[in-house]
Structures are given as structure tokens and as C-alpha cells.
Amino acid sequence: MITFGEIELGVSYTLRPGVYGIIFNEQKNLIALIETGDGKYFLPGGGLEGSESHKECLVREGIEEMGSLLEIGEWIGKAQRYFYSEKDSEYYLGEGYFYFAEIAGEAGEPVEADHQLRWVETGAAVKMLFHEHQSWALQKALVLIEKNEEI
Numbered sequence: 001m002i003t004f005g006e007i008e009l010g011v012s013y014t015l016r017p018g019v020y021g022i023i024f025n026e027q028k029n030l031i032a033l034i035e036t037g038d039g040k041y042f043l044p045g046g047g048l049e050g051s052e053s054h055k056e057c058l059v060r061e062g063i064e065e066m067g068s069l070l071e072i073g074e075w076i077g078k079a080q081r082y083f084y085s086e087k088d089s090e091y092y093l094g095e096g097y098f099y100f101a102e103i104a105g106e107a108g109e110p111v112e113a114d115h116q117l118r119w120v121e122t123g124a125a126v127k128m129l130f131h132e133h134q135s136w137a138l139q140k141a142l143v144l145i146e147k148n149e150e151i
Contacts, residue, residue: 005081031122062101063108
């Protein structure tokens with residue numbers, strides 16, 4: 001598995017598995033990102049809760065973050081990142097499961113008021129994402145799209 005970040009010796013990391021959707025506009029030149037209240041950018045999605053399936057997690061996160069019903073699509077890949085969360089004052093090993101996804105409908109107002117949906121040009125988005133493993137997944141998705149369009 002592809003791993004980002006550096007392990008600090010003597011530190012105990014909390015495993016944090018999450019599911020994330022890569023959602024493009026129709027022209028595939030913009031991607032949906034979530035901007036948090038502290039100005040950081042993330043892919044739509046988040047941590048698995050209980051015995052949730054990947055699909056259930058992405059649907060719940062879409063409602064919470066975007067007020068949208070998300071439809072999970074093709075698998076992109078899995079990567080992880082070691083990092084320290086200033087917000088939680090905790091060390092995490094973020095394990096990301098990445099899928100293509102689409103907005104299938106509206107679900108009302110987002111539950112998380114400090115999360116804003118932003119449509120960003122794909123090249124800029126790669127550099128804006130807070131987590132390196134999310135940037136990696138977006139780059140991989142762009143390569144997969146390019147290959148499919150050539151077929």
C-alpha cells in the first residue's frame with residue numbers, strides 16, 4: 001500500500017479508515033472539494049463508523065458535508081498517511097479508500113455548517129488538498145480518466 005507521512009518513533013497512532021469520493025463535473029475539468037472552517041481542503045467523505053459499508057459511509061458523509069446524495073462508483077485505490085491532527089491533538093494513520101462518485105440528488109442542508117462545497121480546477125485541486133494521500137488519489141483518478149477516454 002502507498003504510504004505518506006513519516007512515522008515518529010515512540011508515538012502511538014490511531015487507525016482512521018475513511019471513504020472518499022472523487023466527483024468531477026460533466027466536462028471533467030472541475031472537482032468537488034470540501035473547504036472546512038479553517039481553510040483546509042479535503043475530498044468529500046470521511047471516517048467509517050461502526051460496521052458501515054464503504055457505500056453507506058460515503059452516502060452519510062455526502063449528506064453531512066454537502067447536503068447531497070452521493071452515488072459510489074468505480075474503485076480508484078487505497079493509500080494511507082501518518083499525520084498529527086492539531087484539531088484533535090492526536091496522531092493518526094489515515095487509511096483512505098477512494099472511489100469515483102457522482103451527486104445523485106439533494107438531501108437538504110448540510111449537517112456540518114463549517115463545511116462548504118467548492119468546485120475547483122483539477123490541477124489546482126491536487127495542490128490544495130490537505131492530505132497527501134488524497135492528492136495521490138486525485139492524480140490516479142485523472143490518469144484513469146485519460147486512459148478511458150483514449151479507448
